[in-house]
Amino acid sequence: MEREGSSNHWDWNNPETRRRLEDLFFDERGYIKSKSEESKEFWVFFERFQRFQVLQKQKTRRSDVGEEEGHKKKLADLPKEYDPRYRINMSIILSREAERALHGHQKKGHKSRNYEDIPIDKLTEFKKAILHYLDFNQRQSFGKLTKLRKERSSLPIFQYKDKIVQMVRDHQVVVVAGDTGCGKSTQVPQYLLAAGFGHIACTQPRRIACISLAKRVGFESLNQYGSKVGYQIRFESSRSPATKIVFLTEGLLLRQIQRDSDIPQYQVLIVDEVHERHLHSDFLLGVLRRLLPQRPDLKVILMSATINIKLFSEYFDQAPVLQVPGRLFPIQVIYQPIPQEEAVSKSEKLDPRPYLRVVQAIDHKYPTDERGDLLIFLSGVTEISTVQEAIQVYATHTQRWIVLPLHSTLSIAEQDKVFDLTPPGVRKCIISTNIAETSVTIDGVRFVLDSGKVKEMSFDPKAKMQRLQEFWISRASAEQRKGRAGRTGPGVCYRLYAESDYDAFAAYPVPEIQRVALDALVLQMKSMGLGDPRIFPFIEQPPMSSIETAILYLKDQGALDVYEELTPIGNLLAKLPVDVVIGKMLILGSLFSLVEPVLTIAAALSVQSPFLRNATNNPECTTARKPLESDHGDPFTLLNVFNEWLQIKSNRGSNSRKWCRRRGLEEQRLYEMTNLRRQFKELLKDHGMLQESETRTVDRYRRQRQHKERKELHQLKREHERTEKRKRKVLKLQDEELGTSSDEDKKSSKERNNSVDIQDVKFKLRHNVDELRELSGAGEELSSRQLSLLKLIVCHGLYPQLALPDSFNSCRKDSDQVFHTKSKQGIVLHPTSVFSSNPELLQVDEDQEEVNVNDSKNRGLSSKHQIVGFVSLLETNKPYLVNCVRLPALQGLLLLARSLDTNTDCCRIVCDGWIEMNMEDPENTLHLISEAVKVRLAWEKVLRSRLEKSNRRDFDEDDKRRWRREIDGLRAASG
């Protein structure tokens, strides 16, 4: 009776009821884990199932069709091949408690559990629902699996499956050449795994490719391998001991080889996209060629587009080649060379008219209800803006296009817009750099418009200057660009050059190794014991002058000795994943109690600038940025940005995303910096340059709070992962009258604020913000003494990258300030530099002189003169100094210059044979020089002894005391 009664008032939706059922049926042994994401999914299913059953009862009350049959037909579209044999054996899915409850075997002692008021028919019903749920899921998986099998077997490469396996069995090196869409990157690793190979690594030039390939391959196997497919990139890994296939970046594999040249952890190495000819992949091929005889059991598969295959095959002793056809739709090519008068416009600005004409032609020729977006390839950001402006006018007028720029200096949010959808009858017009050639793949592109131009970085070894210049693309690039039109259907490629131009293009782009500075490469080669880099058998030799320049530079920097062997410093530099310049800062920085800001600056100079270019036009942003600017130079501005951001981060309740947006900062770059500085710190510790930090004592209250917060963060992360499915937004047309964009921005930013900031969650799981803030001293202002030491450390890293202001600068306007280096005259400040907008900081201000002469030692000397340290020299339209620091000339040069020459009466000092200082007080000059020499000797001694001891961890107390004394002396003298 009682049971009947409670059954009538039964409510499946009662949370308490649900909790109790979960307790009873879901446990650790069960297929549905209690409180798991799956249990949530189950309840969603359950509600549908209940509704369905009610419906079904009404319909089939008098029908002969069994209830169960009915469900099966309605619940899912299942393939005919499904066989109920695949069903899970029910007996194992229920917890013991549940079985007892169902069979009424509850023992007296278990009364506390109190299931008796749950009616037995409800228990049975619930059990049935679980059964259906599991069955439903299995059928779904089964359906997915058959669909995937079909897809996989329709890939062009599928025909060659056995052939590939056989070739790999028979040869140590195999080349697989296949064009876009043949499926080589996803299938080859799986074929090899299925054939019994294990420990498979597949390298990719880009991080995102590693993640998406691991995801795709994991998905194709329906995660039946579980964690058997994974990826590993810097700072991120989904690898586990069970991983059989790992996708990793070329750079990461090279670091692994540097640690253990035999890489015993791998049996098969697949090097993908070798045709792209990146510095890393060319080097990796060289390293592997050396390794093969030592590892006869190692299998290497090179994967390439069908480009220049002979080169790769020959490099590996005529390795066999398998060519696989690609799968692209046909693409019509239309050559439309730019008329003479538009090709060379007077303003030297790109003429957008030929581009606009193509857009209009598309509107004219193709009905708006036909699918297809347009992708325009241009060489650079300014070109994109010019063309964008012109097309936007037309787009606003016709309401048929949404114009989107795409390049790497755009905020990540803006880059992601190219994946959004358009309203019906509207096409996307994506105007892009070569980022869309390989790195960003946009489906749905039907039209490609190719300018035929690309900007490429080259290197001038004489001035140690980077040069960014525009060139014609290669035929290979032209084909790659064209191919972007045929991914989802037949396409059209408009080329704004003549077919004869195309024929005159180079066949391939110049490999990176032949264009860039090889400092880091040579250093790494030395550290890997690869011998003389001049005679290393690269697949294609870099210019000998590049190698010589690199060796000379490394010698000059003390990384190589006269025999071109690694010095202790060089050895350490080779292990730091940064430019030599940054590595030197880190090494010197670790000798002082100023490591923390040095770590931050080194990290900041190793990532893309967090300052978004777009925001420079926004006056609100520039005002909000003002307080972050440092008088001392750009690296210090970056330091301020990081420290301020960290303050915001550790302040619960404040929104760092909003803080960044207001200042036009890309927060992602700050996250990257946090990861980098931690890696630097750990490497310096590993090599004995820093002492292990004492474990901090945290009071119990705080520990509890941290524990609770972490739990919540994990919960948020899981929640996010469950609901992750990226929803593509529908883009809006720009309003004809006034840009509704600002309104739109506000709205979308609000929406974004409401959702979980997953980057913030991940960041807080990875780093202890409070600890980070306290350790990095983010809240504290540096004393002027610390600041001046910090500058010296930074400039010691930069040395000899120093520039002198031209003596007539005070007569020039802000943007025309001229500087000189030893090897290059007439350089200007990059407009992003603080000094560019505040050039007076670098000028000798006669009024200020009075104020400065309060230090007796410096009386009458050029302490007011400033020299400029810079991180890099970049020539675009003009040669620019990038990332500048100012340094008091006298102090800086005395402490940094390689050579100091004086005349007999000491009224002149010539530094490094090019900077001359006129001294007013010869007696004091001598004193200063001897002080400087003392400091430099101490500096060197400390460094050497630290490096020599770096293999031993046990510094004795005497050492420490001595170092501290010397460093203090040094600090006093240089402050």
Add this chain to the structure above:
DNA sequence: CTCTCCCT
């Protein structure tokens, strides 16, 4: 008055 693109 401004910078192609990756990566340890």
